[in-house]
Amino acid sequence: MSDYLTISSRNLSRRKTRTFLTLLGILIAIGALVALVSLSNGLMHSVEEVFEQMGRDKIMVMPTLAGFVPIGxxxxxxxxxxxxxxxxxxxxxxxxxxxxxxxxxxxxxxxxxxxxxxxxxxxxxxxxxxxxxxxxxxxxxxxxxxxxxxxxxxxxxxxxxxxxxxxxxxxxxxxxxxxxxxxxxxxxxxxxxxxxxxxxxxxxxxxxxxxxxxxxxxxxxxxxxxxxxxxxxxxxxxxxxxxxxDFSVQTSDQLLETFNQTVGMISVLLVALSLVSIIVAGVVIMNTLYTNVLERRREIGVMKSIGAKNYHIALLFLTEALIISLAGGLLGLGLGFGVSKIVQVVANSYLGADILIVRLDLYLFSFAMLFSIGLGMFASFYPAMKAAKMHPVDAMRE
Amino acid sequence: MEVLLLAAKHLRRLSFRSWVTIIGIVISVAAIVALTSLGDGLRTAVTGQFEQLGANRIIVSPGRSFELGGPLGASFSTTSLGERDLDEIRRVTGVELATGVMTKPGTIEFAGKEINTFVAGAEIDSDTIRLAMQTDDIKAEKGRFLREGDQRSVYIGSRIAYDMFEREIRLGDKLVIESRRFNVVGIQAESSIPFNNRMIRIPIDEFKDIFGIRDSEYNMIIVSVADGYDIDLVSDRITRALRRFRRVKEGQEDFEVQTTQQIISSYETLLTVVQMVVVGIVSISLVVGGIGISNTMFTSVLERTREIGVMKSIGARNGHIMSIFLMESGFLGLVGGIIGLAVGALLAFSVEFTAGLAGFGMIKVSISAGLILFALAFSFGVGVLSGVIPALRAARLNPAETLRYE
Structure with a gap:
């Protein structure tokens, strides 16, 4: 395993510009995702906090409203x-x-x-x-x-x-x-x-x-x-x-549920929107690895002729993708979290109250990392297979 | 031109990698185009609804009530507009007609069931009715609107007629409003403004009678502007007249004067902000796609080091090399933009179609020339921009070194 890591990282560092750009792509996409998810989580959390302080034992009685206007x-x-x-x-x-x-x-x-x-x-x-x-x-x-x-x-x-x-x-x-x-x-x-x-x-x-x-x-x-x-x-x-x-009676829990549904819908929408960037980032990874495969045909041929199995080659490229997506995911987490912290400071100072508190929890951390790694693996699958299935003689003739 | 051809030729050669790069741009441009055109369509639908209210209208309402749900928000206001305010407005130059509307929540009963809804008192002199009939939104589907001399007559919204009671309400049916019986003379065609469909209208004198109102307390006054007058000027004049009459200083008005255009544009602003946020988030993907282009270009510079050396040694200037690569990357962007535009439009129209099937027929996708130009120029721009650094690197290569490169 450590061999794969050394070979892959050497390959990546040999193509610094390309690796850096690919990394940048994932970083931005994951960053956007993390920022949006952590902001909407923060919002949902503060709403829950408000309800928690209000107590679960309240019953609100109101006339039937049309928008904000009572018709009851x-x-x-x-x-x-x-x-x-x-x-x-x-x-x-x-x-x-x-x-x-x-x-x-x-x-x-x-x-x-x-x-x-x-x-x-x-x-x-x-x-x-x-x-x-x-x-x-x-x-x-x-x-x-x-x-x-x-x-x-x-x-x-x-x-x-x-x-x-x-x-x-x-x-x-x-x-x-x-x-x-x-x-x-x-x-x-x-x-x-x-x-x-x-x-x-x-x-x-x-x-x-x-x-x-x-x-x-x-x-x-x-x-x-x-x-x-x-x-x-x-x-x-x-x-x-x-x-x-012509009136409504609601408990705190019912109100909280209504709020959470709304915020939940918005956050699903935001995640869906940032998925577009993630998909594009996947395309970029795929392209980079594909180019790497093409450029290293000879190398692949040599490795195969001295006894490397198909899965050795595939693993080599998958490891490259893993390194890029791990690094991209970590940096993206940092970027996204930084952005949402800035939003938090600006929003709270505007509202004059500590309404929004963004936190990086284990859930968000693993969500972003899994997403990033999954993206890398998915995007590298095709290039890695392509490399693995190369015929050694053809590859060396190039 | 020659440069463009050269770029195109290279693209054909680099096919697979170029296409993958282009796919990145296609996805983001398609998403941007689809969301923008749907957003534009939605905005047109919403503003269209308001425009049906008439573009030459001015609405006067009690202070700040508008932010709490439009004219109905007046039920929260401690101030009101009365008969004398109405007279004052009628005297303003440029005002063609002015009519006061009173709205209150009330109970109505039909076929043994009681419901709550909005009851509006409408003036029924011939002038006011002419004003009302100018707007599309009040057209009768069955029967007729209220008219001068009507007594115990009611004009009802379509939801009241068809959805609220077990039995459909027909013309000539008796409706009990706040324990008095009224005769249904007309049913309004379905309005695009939801609360109009739940509204019932009765003559204003009977309205006052039912709710025990002695002096007029209008929730809003609707003014139409005479032909040839500027609506904003008339609106200013009304503001000044009311300020004088109600003895309030500028900036401390206890009433609001808004033109329909202002109301429309405030909604439009809100929708535009939402659209900008959505498109903004999606645009991040274009940056990622641009990075993809940079990446491809770097690789292609590397691969063609030799070729660059040859071109340079037969006299190509740095500028030539640079523009070849810039054109190439711009071309990648542009091709992505064109395909993305088509995919995005297709996506938007299929959403429109699905929404139409689901009963939201009012959303009409609009793909303006502006959007097309913007998408193409933008994707080309992103392409060129992403190519700058790789192209610079290519241009600065040393010819001797490049020829030695393998």
Missing amino acids: EQFSSYEHDAIKRVPGVIDAAAMTFKIGLAEFGGETAFVYVSGVSTDSSMRVLEDMQNLVVEDGRNLISQDRFRAVVGCRYAQGRVFSREVKVRDTITVEGHRFKVAGILECIGSEQDDTTIMIPLDVSKEVLNVDKYFSVVAQASPAFEIDEVANEVEKRIRDIRGQKEGDQ
Whole structure:
């Protein structure tokens, strides 16, 4: 075996330019594949992380949406109370949601305004949205005209002046004192939302129904059964039949599954797109080895005439391909991972939160290496066979 | 010309290796051409849908509601547009007609089943109806559109008529909307805009009555521009008029004025970005293919060292040698480009055909002259570029050395 390695590497180094170019081809193709796969894995991982922090015990109740717009009825406080009373529900928080006019430092802007429960159930929302107060404090049940604002207010990305704790923001003509500023969540909508107490929001935003209700299920109950019960209770209140309802009830796991399906589809698409480069790289390898075979006809003839078997010759060329594809795969891993790390840094600094974390795990490592080696073997098969089957006399006559 | 012939002659000689090299280019050009032409086709399909709404329209909506799902997003907005805003818009020079639309989610009942959908209140004076009829999207398949003097009449989308209830809805059927009975006077032909197919339209006075609205709160106001006026100028004038009327400063408007062209181009931008990412990823393969060309050219320089020596010794300049090799590699690229173009087009059309069978007939592949030129120029360019270093090496060979080379 070590003989094969020495002979092959000597052959490769004798044709430095060609070896280098072939290597470059694989490197780029594998690099693209690794970058795309590691980025979409990173994305999927962070989505899972978010859901993990949100907890597996949440049940989201929302009106039927068309895109982002509710066409189903929103929820009354009677329905909210009914959800709280479903066996297995520990607590349920409610939210209102509107686009409202906000004013600060002489500037106005249309921003997302959300009224949130400030009683004990607030904890459910905090968990669910992964809210962390960076500065000041969160809303408490005694609060009236107090607001907690998203991080982009503090960065001066909504109004040109930066909003600080204890500043006053006017929302729909009412003055709110800023009680706290949230850490960046990473989505534009969340990071530009102003949160105010639920009851106050009903007056200020002129709404009487809740856009969504989030319930927390007790660990002693089967969450899917609790969710079904919630669904049934609201159907009964509304007099709707199963299948005709104008709202949806989803558990955290169901939501996660939807997300993962979407991200999974995108990553399959990306891999498929980078496969084009891989195939082309395979063609390049094949061409290089084929040329090598042609150039070394004589050498092959000599080896055969001093007793080399067909498989010796074939192994020699396969080893060459193995060396090239191993090196190409390793370098490609490095390149691809470097590119996705750069994307990670840029994306996270833009979003202001550590949303995307790219990691090189064993799975990705072996995936890329196997891919690269498989590619090399596949592409070298035909040239190696061609070399092996050469007739010694013909080969030497050349 | 002579150079080109010489290059072609060599290609014939180098056949197998050249062809493998070309295959690399063929694959990447085919992928690029197929994805670009499909993307173009998809974009044309999407913008075509919007163009049916009329290219000379201006849409005025409450602040920021557009980003939350178009006109329906207005249900999230705390501001609204009223009767007096509408009057203000009607007075702007260049405005031919302006009509307000109110949309709300509502329940409708038919054949014992209740569903939720969008209910729209439409003005039914003869002018507004003329405006509505100018767009293709509202044509009746059966019956007629609402008309002046209609009472308790409803015009329904095709999905409502055919898919939502156990029994098909026919003209003259009674539909219960928010517990009042309406008479179906027309069924809209299937619209390319999905939510239109789930929309039902009733006269605006009855709409207000049903939902208990006293003052008009329009989700959007649709304006048509009179012939001979520039749509962007009219749109600016509307913005200024509303700013004055609503007493807001520039940059702080609580309403949005958009021309259909602007709406179309924002969707177009989005689709273009997606297409660029996709084509960008696939283009990496062209780089790999280019490396393949370089590789082949290096080998061919090596093999023809002697020949180069002979050419040089009978007076060929470095420039001559260089252009022979550059032409050759460019030629490899170009041949790959031509075949790739054909394969890519074939691929795109077969996708179009399959999609058509699967019911997505709106995707029409478009292979523009621009795309063809681009693909050919690009593949030739990649070929030439990949040949530069090998050609330089060939040109700089020392004639004495080359003749000695075996």
